[in-house]
Amino acid sequence: MAEVNDPALWRDALPWPGAETHKHNRGRLGVVSGGPLNTGAARLAARAGLRVGAGLVKVLCPPDAAPIVASALEAVMVEAFASPDGLETLAEAMDAVVIGPAAGLNEATVQNLAALARTGAVLVVDADALTIFKGRGVDLFASLDRDDVLTPHEGEFERVFPGLLAQGREAAAREAATRAGCHVVLKGAETVIAAPDGRSRVNGNGSPWLATAGSGDVLAGLIGGLVAQGMASFEAASVAVWIHGAAAEAFGPGLIAEDLPDLIPAVLRGLRP
Numbered sequence: 001m002a003e004v005n006d007p008a009l010w011r012d013a014l015p016w017p018g019a020e021t022h023k024h025n026r027g028r029l030g031v032v033s034g035g036p037l038n039t040g041a042a043r044l045a046a047r048a049g050l051r052v053g054a055g056l057v058k059v060l061c062p063p064d065a066a067p068i069v070a071s072a073l074e075a076v077m078v079e080a081f082a083s084p085d086g087l088e089t090l091a092e093a094m095d096a097v098v099i100g101p102a103a104g105l106n107e108a109t110v111q112n113l114a115a116l117a118r119t120g121a122v123l124v125v126d127a128d129a130l131t132i133f134k135g136r137g138v139d140l141f142a143s144l145d146r147d148d149v150l151t152p153h154e155g156e157f158e159r160v161f162p163g164l165l166a167q168g169r170e171a172a173a174r175e176a177a178t179r180a181g182c183h184v185v186l187k188g189a190e191t192v193i194a195a196p197d198g199r200s201r202v203n204g205n206g207s208p209w210l211a212t213a214g215s216g217d218v219l220a221g222l223i224g225g226l227v228a229q230g231m232a233s234f235e236a237a238s239v240a241v242w243i244h245g246a247a248a249e250a251f252g253p254g255l256i257a258e259d260l261p262d263l264i265p266a267v268l269r270g271l272r273p
């Protein structure tokens, strides 16, 4: 039986900077971007990761996307990679990496994921990096570690775990985490967070204002930003899902994904001891 996700479960585990903190030990997050026409999703995730407290955030992009990405970022940094090996080298310096938002439904995304899996970074795997493994989830699971996090919506979940949803969302998410050997965040009105050890939580503060393009990209960045700061993946996913819902509900009508990162500070202030 899943717990209801609530700040009482994880408030004490939230990362706050101390007097000796500097940007590098506050958590380094990378976000992989798609090509020149597909950079917005990674930028949304990166900004969310920075807002939730990661000290240093980089968008990692193909060379032809670099001028576009760089011209639309300030505190978030940019580095270009020309091959999966190049991405691996950049990711070695990261505590966590998000891959999938607008990454591209092509073999490059498969190879880039494999490259990231060779590093010590915790991976948040979303969107195209899930869809590209449609019908061959085992190939994805083989490269993941227990602390990695998959963030499918129901459509993506069905592609990677065909038929499992028939068990109901909670049971399906738990079974998926066991099969994949990592954490699974099954998104929806009641997002389920499941760990590979059998723990699960159902989120209670979802907001229908989140039904807008790019809000899932922001969630991936929030999870990445929290694991980069050293939070355990199960707690990081729980915190991120709750903050995401609280931010959306605070804004209400007219919310677009671009608004979400800048709503995070007020939510964090409310969680501060």
Ligand SMILES: NC(=O)C1=CN([C@@H]2O[C@H](COP(=O)(O)OP(=O)(O)OC[C@H]3O[C@@H](n4cnc5c(N)ncnc54)[C@H](OP(=O)(O)O)[C@@H]3O)[C@@H](O)[C@H]2O)[C@@H](O)CC1
Pocket: 038, 039, 040, 041, 042, 100, 101, 102, 103, 104, 127, 128, 131, 153, 154, 155, 156, 213, 214, 216, 217
């Ligand atoms: N700013 C940017 O750059 C943004 C870029 N983005 C990027 O765009 C790329 C493609 O995104 P996408 O929306 O076309 O792909 P995806 O979500 O798989 O939908 C395909 C089909 O799946 C289904 N489906 C969808 N949701 C479902 C659900 N909850 N529950 C159940 N089913 C669901 C639905 O099928 P239908 O129900 O219509 O038959 C839908 O038609 C991807 O890389 C993404 O990261 C976006 O993040 C937005 C912001």
Ligand SMILES: Nc1ncnc2c1ncn2[C@@H]1O[C@H](COP(=O)(O)OP(=O)(O)O)[C@@H](O)[C@H]1O
Pocket: 127, 153, 187, 188, 189, 190, 191, 206, 207, 208, 209, 210, 211, 212, 213, 214, 215, 216, 217, 218, 219, 244
């Ligand atoms: N009706 C809803 N109620 C609560 N949360 C929702 C609702 N619709 C969508 N969401 C949330 O919004 C996000 C949408 O993510 P996703 O489908 O991946 O969108 P995108 O790919 O456009 O970023 C998820 O976190 C999901 O839980």
